[in-house]
Each structure stands twice: as structure tokens, then as C-alpha cells.
Amino acid sequence: MQWEAVIGLEIHVQLATKTKIFSGASTAFGAEANTQACAVDLGLPGTLPVVNDEAINMALKFGLGIDAEINKINVFERKNYFYPDLPKGYQTTQLEKPIVGAGHVDIPQEDGTLHRVRIHHAHLEEDAGKSLHEDFHGMSGIDLNRAGTPLIEIVTEPDMRNAKQAVAFARKLHAIVTTLGICDGEMAQGSMRFDVNVSVRPMGQEELGTRTETKNLNSFKFMERAINKEIERQIELIEDGGTVIQETRLYNGDTDVARSMRSKEEANDYRYFPCPDLLPVVIEDSRLEKLRADMPEMPEARKARFISDLGLGDYDAEVLSGEVTTANYFEASAKAGGDAKLAANWVMGELAKTLNQNDLEIKDSPVSAEVLGGLIARIKDNTISGKIAKQVFEALWKGEGSTADEIIEKKGLKQVTDTGAIEAIIDEVLANNPAQVEQYKAADEAKRGKMVGFFVGQTMKASKGKANPGMVNQLLKKKLG
Amino acid sequence: MAIDRSTVESVAHLARLSISEDEVRQTTEQITAIMGLIDEMQAVDTNGIDPLAHPLDAVQRLRADEVTESNQREKLQNNAPATEDGLFLVPKVIE
Numbered sequence: 001m002q003w004e005a006v007i008g009l010e011i012h013v014q015l016a017t018k019t020k021i022f023s024g025a026s027t028a029f030g031a032e033a034n035t036q037a038c039a040v041d042l043g044l045p046g047t048l049p050v051v052n053d054e055a056i057n058m059a060l061k062f063g064l065g066i067d068a069e070i071n072k073i074n075v076f077e078r079k080n081y082f083y084p085d086l087p088k089g090y091q092t093t094q095l096e097k098p099i100v101g102a103g104h105v106d107i108p109q110e111d112g113t114l115h116r117v118r119i120h121h122a123h124l125e126e127d128a129g130k131s132l133h134e135d136f137h138g139m140s141g142i143d144l145n146r147a148g149t150p151l152i153e154i155v156t157e158p159d160m161r162n163a164k165q166a167v168a169f170a171r172k173l174h175a176i177v178t179t180l181g182i183c184d185g186e187m188a189q190g191s192m193r194f195d196v197n198v199s200v201r202p203m204g205q206e207e208l209g210t211r212t213e214t215k216n217l218n219s220f221k222f223m224e225r226a227i228n229k230e231i232e233r234q235i236e237l238i239e240d241g242g243t244v245i246q247e248t249r250l251y252n253g254d255t256d257v258a259r260s261m262r263s264k265e266e267a268n269d270y271r272y273f274p275c276p277d278l279l280p281v282v283i284e285d286s287r288l289e290k291l292r293a294d295m296p297e298m299p300e301a302r303k304a305r306f307i308s309d310l311g312l313g314d315y316d317a318e319v320l321s322g323e324v325t326t327a328n329y330f331e332a333s334a335k336a337g338g339d340a341k342l343a344a345n346w347v348m349g350e351l352a353k354t355l356n357q358n359d360l361e362i363k364d365s366p367v368s369a370e371v372l373g374g375l376i377a378r379i380k381d382n383t384i385s386g387k388i389a390k391q392v393f394e395a396l397w398k399g400e401g402s403t404a405d406e407i408i409e410k411k412g413l414k415q416v417t418d419t420g421a422i423e424a425i426i427d428e429v430l431a432n433n434p435a436q437v438e439q440y441k442a443a444d445e446a447k448r449g450k451m452v453g454f455f456v457g458q459t460m461k462a463s464k465g466k467a468n469p470g471m472v473n474q475l476l477k478k479k480l481g
Numbered sequence: 482m483a484i485d486r487s488t489v490e491s492v493a494h495l496a497r498l499s500i501s502e503d504e505v506r507q508t509t510e511q512i513t514a515i516m517g518l519i520d521e522m523q524a525v526d527t528n529g530i531d532p533l534a535h536p537l538d539a540v541q542r543l544r545a546d547e548v549t550e551s552n553q554r555e556k557l558q559n560n561a562p563a564t565e566d567g568l569f570l571v572p573k574v575i576e
Contacts, residue, residue: 018546019549024547024549024552025550033568034554034558035552035567038551042557050542051542052544053546080495080496083573083574139573141568142570143567143568167536256549274535275535276535279535279540279541280534280540282541478483
């Protein structure tokens with residue numbers, strides 16, 4: 001039987017505010033345990049929440065970024081459950097009237113068309129603390145620094161049909177929130193966490209199968225693997241005569257194994273009700289207008305501009321516009337270097353490769369966009385060849401100089417374009433290889449083209465790669481007759 | 482609408498309240514009485530009236546995104562039965 005998977009996502013995005021959603025405690029990552037958890041975050045009696053203005057702005061920016069309806073009156077509610085990292089006994093969240101209503105995100109498909117993923121809504125809520133299960137004499141340790149960090153939870157419609165599509169969507173969403181500057185996008189630190197709902201059904205069937213939820217996937221790689229695994233598991237289960245039960249599963253990226261966390265047998269009854277400590281949040285039109293006016297260029301628009309204004313191909317434009325720091329880096333290096341195509345090749349090629357080898361992000365690149373631009377400018381004006389440029393790049397990476405010009409000068413890598421100098425090298429090469437010269441002269445025109453390569457190679461080698469390859473080719477052909 | 486004892490028991494469980502047999506009986510009666518009141522209110526015609534999320538006719542005031550809280554861990558943890566390495570210790574939770 002042919003099966004079809006149906007996938008929907010819930011994404012928790014930590015907002016990049018300086019403080020918590022309901023208190024003035026810092027949200028900076030990596031602080032010592034419980035040093036950024038104040039009385040409000042601890043849910044001490046007598047404390048009251050006060051909503052962070054910037055958290056509202058960031059949620060609204062997301063709404064505008066995905067072309068969503070905005071609920072101008074939105075309401076915080078209490079979701080009641082007990083867990084030690086939730087000291088109040090309830091999570092303050094939104095249910096009936098979330099700040100962001102229905103919207104959509106379009107993702108590119110392999111055939112070049114766009115696939116629309118509908119966003120059901122996005123609501124504001126607070127993050128919980130962290131439970132540490134290492135052994136504290138048979139007890140668990142609780143760190144509440146994260147408690148109260150503002151989140152938007154984005155809920156999609158079940159509009160994806162395979163793991164690749166889901167990952168493409170996740171990447172697009174990552175690009176959107178980082179472009180908007182509402183999230184730092186650091187997935188390894190938990191800034192974006194994906195919950196994946198997966199079900200399968202016979203191809204062509206309208207009715208949805210029973211779904212499972214796999215929680216807290218914090219890398220695109222794990223997400224793709226976890227989805228594929230879950231699809232396979234469900235199909236095998238059904239084909240072996242079993243049934244899928246609705247449950248929450250936990251995927252471990254290190255072992256590539258998912259296990260059942262808890263079945264929803266004891267159906268979660270969160271007893272939501274409007275939070276009496278918080279009044280409805282009213283969004284003024286003037287606030288929305290101001291935010292709209294300040295919206296940055298979104299990845300979609302940036303991609304289109306890379307194609308139309310900078311002359312990039314569709315693939316390059318997609319890759320380079322996908323992530324805001326990469327896009328900014330590329331644009332800065334293209335501007336400094338005066339050649340967008342060359343800049344694209346370098347950012348996606350040598351730079352990406354070297355970053356990868358050193359396990360670095362582009363924002364931590366020791367070679368800045370301006371410095372790479374300086375190198376590109378020297379390739380463009382023929383001061384150095386592409387091959388020499390790689391040497392210069394390596395030296396820049398190692399910090400042997402602060403600009404390409406400095407390294408070219410210091411190492412004497414300037415390309416030789418002086419006809420006389422190149423001719424002198426060619427003469428020497430020809431004198432040292434009389435046999436090859438004889439063969440060349442005896443060969444017919446068709447074979448000569450190939451044979452000239454030998455002399456080009458020798459000449460380039462003799463010039464230590466500095467001779468202009470185009471000129472070497474020309475002069476050789478002339479000399480060999 | 483009548484509330485039966487199993488509803489009372491499950492609500493008590495959700496709220497992590499331990500209630501005695503007597504209390505279950507008493508609470509079942511009381512909540513049933515309250516539900517009767519609610520039934521009466523349900524009869525009121527509320528067509529065209531927006532549901533109210535809060536009894537006060539006011540909107541939420543917002544605060545600027547500025548750090549106003551400093552580290553008070555020592556004082557706050559004075560209150561806790563058990564701490565270690567700056568963590569609050571609780572009975573082991575396993576998922």
C-alpha cells in the first residue's frame with residue numbers, strides 16, 4: 001500500500017528581549033543557576049506580573065512577517081499543571097485570543113514552485129525553568145533562570161507531507177525570526193525548539209490517522225531524522241496489524257532513538273481560564289503602523305532582490321538569503337569587492353568550507369566581510385588569480401595580515417602581467433623541454449590544444465602561480481607557432 | 482447540572498488536593514448547588530455581548546524592556562527546604 005505522511009509543527013521561539021515577559025529579570029543565556037530568577041519568576045505569593053512591552057512588539061513583528069491577522073485584543077490565560085520547573089503551578093499563556101492569528105509561510109520546493117504552509121496562530125507565553133536530573137542525593141535540581149523567558153509558540157496546520165518539506169519550512173521560519181531580530185536563532189541553546197506531529201494515512205484517504213508528537217527537536221538534522229523514523233515506525237506498525245496510539249515521544253539525537261514519554265490516556269486537562277492578574281492587552285493601530293514602517297526586508301524579498309539586482313541564480317540567491325547573518329555577510333563582501341557573483345562563490349565555497357572545517361558560524365569568521373571583499377576586488381582587477389586568492393584567504397584566516405593587499409604585498413603574490421617577464425619564463429620552459437616542443441610541432445591542430453596544457457602548467461609552476469594564466473596561454477600559442 | 486463524586490475526585494487529583502470521604506460528599510453537594518446558579522445565569526440572553534476576560538474595564542499596562550531585578554538568590558533560597566550548587570532541590574522527577 002502507498003502511504004502518505006501528514007506533518008504539523010509547533011515551534012517555541014524564545015524572544016530576544018532583555019528581560020522576562022512578566023518581570024524585570026535578565027534573560028541573558030548562560031548565567032549561574034537561579035541568579036536571574038526573581039520573586040515574580042519564582043511565583044512567590046503577593047507578586048504580580050507586568051507585561052513586557054518589547055515582547056508584545058516582537059510577537060507583532062512575527063505576525064506582520066507572516067502576513068497574519070493580528071488580534072488587537074488578546075488575552076492571557078492560565079494553563080494549570082504541576083511540575084517542579086513551573087513554580088506557579090500554571091503557565092501563563094494564550095488560548096482563545098492569541099496575539100497572532102492565521103498567517104502563512106511559503107517554502108520553495110525542488111521543482112521550483114512554492115508550497116504554502118498555513119500558520120494556525122502564534123501565541124505569547126512564558127518559558128518554564130529547567131530540571132536537572134543528575135543525582136543530587138536522589139533529588140532533582142531546579143534552575144529557574146529560564147522561567148518567564150518570553151516565547152511565541154507557533155502552530156502550523158498539518159500542511160507538510162514529508163521530512164524534507166518540514167525541514168524546509170523550519171529553515172524558512174528560522175530565517176524569518178532571525179531577520180526580524182526577534183530571536184537569536186541559536187538552536188543548540190534552545191532558542192528555537194520544534195515539536196513535530198506526525199501521522200500516516202493510505203494515499204488518497206481524506207481522514208487523518210492518529211498522530212504522535214515528538215518533542216523538543218533542536219536541530220534541523222535531528223528533526224529530519226526523527227520525522228523519517230516516526231513515519232517508518234507508524235507504517236510498519238500498521239502493516240503488522242497494530243494501531244498507532246496518540247502519545248508524546250522523545251527523540252534522542254545522540255542515539256537516534258525515540259521512546260514513548262507518556263500516553264495521553266490520562267487526557268491532559270489544563271483547566272484554562274483567563275488570568276485574573278492580567279488585563280486584556282490592547283494593540284493600538286499606531287503601534288502596528290510604526291512596526292510596519294520599521295519592518296526589515298524579509299528573506300523572500302531579499303532573495304528576489306539578489307536575483308534581480310545582483311544577478312545571482314535562483315539557487316545561490318536562496319542559499320544566501322536564507323539566514324540573516326549569511327545574507328548580511330554576503331552583501332557586505334559583494335559591496336566591498338564590487339562583484340556579487342564572485343562574492344557569492346566565495347561565501348558559499350571557500351568561506352563556508354573553512355568555517356565548516358573549523359566548526360565555526362559565519363558570525364565568528366576570523367575573515368570579515370569587508371576583508372573578503374578586499375580579496376575579491378583583487379581577483380576582479382586581475383591582481384591575483386583565483387588560485388593564488390585561496391592562498392591569500394588562508395593567510396587571512398590565520399591572521400597573517402589584516403587585509404588581502406597586505407598579504408599580497410608581503411608574500412609577493414602579485415600576478416605577473418608583464419609580457420616581457422612572462423615571455424622570459426616561457427622561453428626557459430621551452431628550452432628545458434625540447435622533446436615536448438618537437439612533439440607539439442609534429443602534432444596536428446586537433447591534438448595541439450591538449451598538448452599546450454603541459455606548457456601552461458610548467459610555466460605557471462615556474463612562475464609560482466603568479467603569471468596571468470590568460471596571458472600565458474596566448475603567448476605560448478604564439479611562441480609555439 | 483449535577484456534579485458526581487468522580488468529577489470531584491478527578492478535579493481534586495488535578496489540583497493535588499487530598500480530600501476525605503466526608504469532604505467528597507460535601508463538596509459534591511456544594512458544587513452541584515453552584516452549578517445550579519450557573520445554569521440560571523446561562524438562561525440570560527447574551528446575544529451580541531462580547532465575553533469578558535476580566536471584570537475590570539481597563540487594559541493591560543506594559544513595562545519597558547529594562548533589567549530592574551538584581552541577583553537575590555541567597556535571600557530567595559533561604560526560603561527553600563533544600564538547595565545545592567545554587568539549585569532548588571525537589572523530590573526526583575523522572576519523565
